[in-house]
Amino acid sequence: xxxxxxxxxxxxxxxxxxxxxxxxxxxxxxxxxxxxxxxxxxxxxxxxxxxxxxxxxxxxxxxxxxxxxxxxxxxxxxxxxxxxxxxxxxxxxxxxxxxxxxxxxxxxxxxxxxxxxxxxxxxxxxxxxxxxxxxxxxxxxxxxxxxxxxxxxxxxxxxxxxxxxxxxxxxxxxxxxxxxxxxxxxxxxxxxxxxxxxxxxxxxxxxxxxxxxxxxxxxxxxxxxxxxxxxxxxxxxxxxxxxxxxxxxxxxxxxxxxxxxxxxxxxxxxxxxxxxxxxxxxxxxxxxxxxxxxxxxxxxxxxxxxxxxxxxxxxxxxxxxxxxxxxxxxxxxxxxxxxxxxxxxxxxxxxxxxxxxxxxxxxxxxxxxxxxxxxxxxxxxxxxxxxxxxxxxxxxxxxxxxxxxxxxxxxxxxxxx
Amino acid sequence: xxxxxxxxxxxxxxxxxxxxxxxxxxxxxxxxxxxxxxxxxxxxxxxxxxxxxxxxxxxxxxxxxxxxxxxxxxxxxxxxxxxxxxxxxxxxxxxxxxxxxxxxxxxxxxxxxxxxxxxxxxxxxxxxxxxxxxxxxxxxxxxxxxxxxxxxxxxxxxxxxxxxxxxxxxxxxxxxxxxxxxxxxxxxxxxxxxxxxxxxxxxxxxxxxxxxxxxxxxxxxxxxxxxxxxxxxxxxxxxxxxxxxxxxxxxxxxxxxxxxxxxxxxxxxxxxxxxxxxxxxxxxxxxxxxxxxxxxxxxxxxxxxxxxxxxxxxxxxxxxxxxxxxxxxxxxxxxxxxxxxxxxxxxxxxxxxxxxxxxxxxxxxxxxxxxxxxxxxxxxxxxxxxxxxxxxxxxxxxxxxxxxxxxxxxx
Numbered sequence: 001x002x003x004x005x006x007x008x009x010x011x012x013x014x015x016x017x018x019x020x021x022x023x024x025x026x027x028x029x030x031x032x033x034x035x036x037x038x039x040x041x042x043x044x045x046x047x048x049x050x051x052x053x054x055x056x057x058x059x060x061x062x063x064x065x066x067x068x069x070x071x072x073x074x075x076x077x078x079x080x081x082x083x084x085x086x087x088x089x090x091x092x093x094x095x096x097x098x099x100x101x102x103x104x105x106x107x108x109x110x111x112x113x114x115x116x117x118x119x120x121x122x123x124x125x126x127x128x129x130x131x132x133x134x135x136x137x138x139x140x141x142x143x144x145x146x147x148x149x150x151x152x153x154x155x156x157x158x159x160x161x162x163x164x165x166x167x168x169x170x171x172x173x174x175x176x177x178x179x180x181x182x183x184x185x186x187x188x189x190x191x192x193x194x195x196x197x198x199x200x201x202x203x204x205x206x207x208x209x210x211x212x213x214x215x216x217x218x219x220x221x222x223x224x225x226x227x228x229x230x231x232x233x234x235x236x237x238x239x240x241x242x243x244x245x246x247x248x249x250x251x252x253x254x255x256x257x258x259x260x261x262x263x264x265x266x267x268x269x270x271x272x273x274x275x276x277x278x279x280x281x282x283x284x285x286x287x288x289x290x291x292x293x294x295x296x297x298x299x300x301x302x303x304x305x306x307x308x309x310x311x312x313x314x315x316x317x318x319x320x321x322x323x324x325x326x327x328x329x330x331x332x333x334x335x336x337x338x339x340x341x342x343x344x345x346x347x348x349x350x351x352x353x354x355x356x357x358x359x360x361x362x363x364x365x366x367x368x369x370x371x372x373x374x375x376x377x378x379x380x381x382x383x384x385x386x387x388x389x390x391x392x393x394x395x396x397x398x399x400x401x402x403x404x405x406x407x408x409x410x411x412x413x414x415x416x417x
Numbered sequence: 418x419x420x421x422x423x424x425x426x427x428x429x430x431x432x433x434x435x436x437x438x439x440x441x442x443x444x445x446x447x448x449x450x451x452x453x454x455x456x457x458x459x460x461x462x463x464x465x466x467x468x469x470x471x472x473x474x475x476x477x478x479x480x481x482x483x484x485x486x487x488x489x490x491x492x493x494x495x496x497x498x499x500x501x502x503x504x505x506x507x508x509x510x511x512x513x514x515x516x517x518x519x520x521x522x523x524x525x526x527x528x529x530x531x532x533x534x535x536x537x538x539x540x541x542x543x544x545x546x547x548x549x550x551x552x553x554x555x556x557x558x559x560x561x562x563x564x565x566x567x568x569x570x571x572x573x574x575x576x577x578x579x580x581x582x583x584x585x586x587x588x589x590x591x592x593x594x595x596x597x598x599x600x601x602x603x604x605x606x607x608x609x610x611x612x613x614x615x616x617x618x619x620x621x622x623x624x625x626x627x628x629x630x631x632x633x634x635x636x637x638x639x640x641x642x643x644x645x646x647x648x649x650x651x652x653x654x655x656x657x658x659x660x661x662x663x664x665x666x667x668x669x670x671x672x673x674x675x676x677x678x679x680x681x682x683x684x685x686x687x688x689x690x691x692x693x694x695x696x697x698x699x700x701x702x703x704x705x706x707x708x709x710x711x712x713x714x715x716x717x718x719x720x721x722x723x724x725x726x727x728x729x730x731x732x733x734x735x736x737x738x739x740x741x742x743x744x745x746x747x748x749x750x751x752x753x754x755x756x757x758x759x760x761x762x763x764x765x766x767x768x769x770x771x772x773x774x775x776x777x778x779x780x781x782x783x784x785x786x787x788x789x790x791x792x793x794x795x796x797x798x799x800x801x802x803x804x805x806x807x808x809x810x811x812x813x814x815x816x817x818x819x820x821x822x823x824x825x826x827x828x
Contacts, residue, residue: 021440024762055684063694064685071683071751074758093758122697129722130700132652135552235650237551269495270485279474279481281538284545306545336489343492343510347443351765 001355003369004195010211011183014202015363017190017355017371025097025191026356028089029104030364032186033179036083036152036293037216045159046167046175048081049124053172054088055079056116058106063116066107073099076353083153084293085364091353094192098201105205108180117169124164131158135236135404136304143402146229147244151222153293181212188360191352219295222246226398228412232405238284239310239405240302243317243414247290247297247394250365254393255292256378257386258299262290263337264329265320265396266301270336272320277303283313294365299396307406311413314401318414321396328388341379345372422774422784423613429627430601433620434774434784436608438767444512444609445767446519447775448526451632452504452597454575461584462570463543463577464593469497469504470539471531471590477524481535484521493518499575501567502632502709503779504597509768512610516619523623526598533587540582547576555701555720557647558655558819565645566659566714566815568637599629604778608770644816646823654726654820655718656733660811662706662713665780671793672805673706677715678752679744679802680704680737685751687736692719698729704737710780715811727824734827737811744799756794760787 006014034047056063070077070090077090077100088108092100131137141156148154159167187202224246248254266273266288277283286303305313348354349372362370370378403410421437457464473488473495474481488495491514498505506525510518550557564572605624607616662673680687681704684694692702702719717737721729763769764787777784818824 023764024758064690067683067685067690067694068747068751071685072747072754074754074756075683076758076762091762093761119695119697123693123700126653126698126720126722127700129652130555130720133554237548238545240552270482270489275482278542279538281541281545284542284549304545304549306548336486339490339492340494343443343494343514346511347494347509347767350441350443350767351762 001371003371005369006199008182008203008207010207010209012202012206012209013186013363014199015186015188015359015369016193016195016198017359018193018195019191019352019355022191022352023093024091024352025094025189025193026089026091026352027097027100027104027187027189028087028356028360029108030186030188030360031086031180032084032184032214032216032364033086034082034084035155035157036218037179038155042163043167043171043175044156044163045124046172047086048157048159049120049164049167050172050176051079051081051086052120052124053112053117054107054110056120057111057113058109059111060106066103069099069103075100081157083155083157087360089353089356097193097198101198101201101205105202109209110176112169112173112176114169117172121164121167124158125161128158128161128164135233135240136302139240139242139402139404142231142404143242143244143400146402147225147298147400148222149225151220151296152218153222153296179214181214182206182209183211184214186360186363188356188363190355190359216294221249222296224398225400228401228410230403230407230410232408234406236405238304239307239403239407239410240304241310241314241401241403241410243301243399243401244298245394245396245399247299248292248390249295249297250292251294252297254386254390257382257390258290258292258297258394260334260337260341260379260382261329261387261390262288262299263340264333265324267340272324273317276316276320277313282309286313299394301399310403310405310407310410314410315413325391325395325397328384328391331384334382334384334387338379338382342376345375345379420787424778424784425617427600427621427625429625430599430603430631431624431627432604432778433617434604434606434778435611435613435616436770436774437611437613438609438764438770441610441767442512443509443767444515444607444611445507445509445771446515446522447606447771448506448522449503449604449775449779450506450526450598451502451602453500453502454573455501455570455635456597456632457570457573457577458589458593461577461581461589462573463575463582464585464590465499465504466546466575466577467539467543467582467585468590468594469499470542471535472497472525472529474535475530475532476521477528479524480530481532487521488518491518501571501573507768515607515609515611516615519619520623527627529594531587531591531594536585536587536590540585543576543582544579547579550576554649554651554655554819558657558817559718561645561647561819562657562659562716562815562817565641565643565817568640570635571637571709572640597632599631600624600627601629601631604775606771606774606778608774609767642813642815644826647817647819648821649819651820652722653720654723654818654822654824655720656726656730656818658717658734658814658816659714660814662715662809664710664713665708666710669801669805671797672801673713673809674756675749675752675797675802676740676806677704677706678755679740679748682752682755687740688733691736692729692732696732698725698732702733708780723820723822726818726820730824731827734811734814740806741803741810744802746799749797749799749802753794753797757791760790760794
């Protein structure tokens with residue numbers, strides 16, 4: 001695999017990794033904007049709504065034509081919005097890459113027509129409704145907001161029915177003008193393609209995109225915010241609980257150690273939480289994951305169970321976390337986690353879509369290229385000292401705890417451990 | 418690039434399939450064992466789900482922890498799932514670890530310990546899994562649809578009920594495992610950077626002595642069909658429906674696939690365009706295809722806020738029926754492009770290929786060469802698809818809704 005990099009005169013960054021034996025090519029446009037960049041509550045959800053509107057037509061194409069053009073090249077395509085990024089991507093057979101770039105580049109200068117805006121607003125409200133019926137999601141959204149508090153990472157990605165209903169087309173257009181500027185966008189490509197042809201293609205379609213600055217305000221670490229909060233909802237059957245504590249950010253050298261630590265604590269197989277809670281049938285599911293953002297991160301521990309067991313499980317997690325905080329993890333646990341990670345990294349690198357996403361995110365957060373071997377080496381380098389340092393700087397023992405379900409109050413048994 | 422596909426049927430009935438993919442570093446395997454929920458004892462539905470969970474709690478000389486550690490040290494990601502006819506054991510790892518992984522799986526499928534003192538926790542997990550369904554309305558509506566649309570025992574929810582789970586005993590579980598885990602009718606498929614001879618030898622060595630009888634023939638009852646509503650206070654109403662199609666293996670199978678793709682293959686397809694894009698009625702709406710050897714269905718789904726649910730149902734069923742009026746050449750071109758992409762891109766994924774090998778063999782008794790699939794896709798036409806939908810129209814729908822209010826059924 002060979003890596004290439006080029007910046008257009010307007011500041012648009014192009015990165016690519018060529019893999020001649022791949023059956024496809026995957027391309028993605030990564031816009032460095034998300035819910036954390038929504039400066040006022042009045043525009044809450046604009047990044048995500050805009051992501052939808054990007055597919056609804058341009059001066060050259062109606063919404064239906066956008067979809068038809070993607071479908072006629074057999075593209076496997078989609079987009080997503082997070083707290084920090086809006087990404088538009090597709091995987092195609094190599095011969096269709098030029099058309100894929102043509103469509104993606106076109107739609108990233110959307111018309112935002114009023115009729116389409118009003119209609120798609122209904123779809124966003126449907127999406128909000130869909131998540132409203134999923135207790136795990138409701139819990140996550142509420143907990144994230146409460147944990148991050150005034151930090152912009154707490155902003156809701158979807159927005160609310162109210163904020164979306166009141167959002168105007170002009171507010172969205174203004175946001176687009178400010179955020180979707182060339183220097184704020186990375187184009188990532190991977191698989192079976194020709195690099196110079198690709199550069200020429202992107203130059204042709206995107207060379208006239210506006211320059212401009214899209215600064216990101218409020219990049220700072222988040223504070224620990226220990227407390228417990230119960231949300232009673234009688235229509236929910238199981239009790240759902242989420243614990244959050246600060247973790248390294250996306251460019252922190254400790255991020256690999258954090259991934260490994262989260263795996264040892266709460267992976268689906270062989271983890272501390274698995275043996276203590278799931279294997280004996282106490283919790284139906286329990287896991288720990290590491291989420292990183294720019295300048296901040298979080299360890300997220302979640303479980304669901306019969307309501308009457310919620311407090312006992314919380315106490316058990318408290319005991320496990322206290323033990324790990326004190327004694328760290330064992331060399332054997334570390335070795336096993338590394339075997340798992342090695343296998344997962346290799347397998348996810350086998351599809352151009354996987355490589356394209358990884359390339360884009362590495363450039364977004366680190367400004368550099370990481371080959372598959374670089375990734376493997378970084379995980380292999382995680383040692384007990386790195387885990388100890390992660391625990392010291394980001395202790396697990398004072399999380400913010402949130403519960404959603406039929407229980408009126410889940411008491412803070414974590415701290416009693 | 419020529420495909421390298423191999424097969425061998427052992428004397429004990431076990432079928433081994435393999436595809437060598439030399440451009441990858443991983444390998445995936447897939448066991449289909451005729452031990453699905455349809456074979457659960459009638460008063461102990463949930464047995465297969467309990468067994469799937471118990472299987473990896475010790476096998477051969479390794480107890481539960483040793484087994485888990487051995488597999489994790491091979492970097493073997495894995496899962497077990499229960500379908501109607503089959504239990505599926507899936508795994509994926511670096512190709513150099515595959516043979517060692519299969520040796521451990523030989524213990525799992527032949528010498529699983531099924532420790533008696535772990536039955537109660539596993540039943541507890543199964544009971545919680547059942548409770549959790551109440552918090553997953555999108556899944557619950559599908560479970561209820563399957564219960565009505567397919568004849569029993571195919572329509573069973575693999576989770577069982579609280580009562581049926583409580584009846585499962587350790588001796589009963591062990592006996593079920595010994596009867597149902599048999600090489601006769603079991604398919605093991607492998608795809609990735611493997612050597613056929615070494616693989617075949619390893620399987621012969623570790624699975625060659627496996628003995629068992631074929632799965633019994635099941636007597637199927639008559640399906641309930643009809644219309645049902647599950648009342649629940651939710652923000653969205655869930656809509657799920659099904660109607661008869663033709664099984665994989667039927668000469669007109671590709672026309673049926675074509676119809677599903679016209680309805681739901683991409684974002685310019687009928688359902689997405691009419692229900693979501695033009696009317697804003699849903700976030701999620703789709704049609705899919707479910708098949709057994711002797712029967713199949715097209716399944717439709719939509720989730721929509723309660724006030725619009727009736728309109729969503731009417732528009733969705735309207736689109737399913739409108740297919741009989743015609744399909745354009747452009748639509749077929751888009752369907753062909755999408756299907757061809759899927760087929761070729763599946764060659765990048767070891768788990769996709771392992772699954773496809775097993776599926777082909779189970780339904781057709783052979784693995785379709787990629788050229789055959791591509792030729793069948795190229796042969797699709799508007800006429801073939803319209804002929805199919807006229808013969809198998811969206812009539813006699815099974816319909817299940819979940820939400821605060823029942824809907825008026827257009828069936």
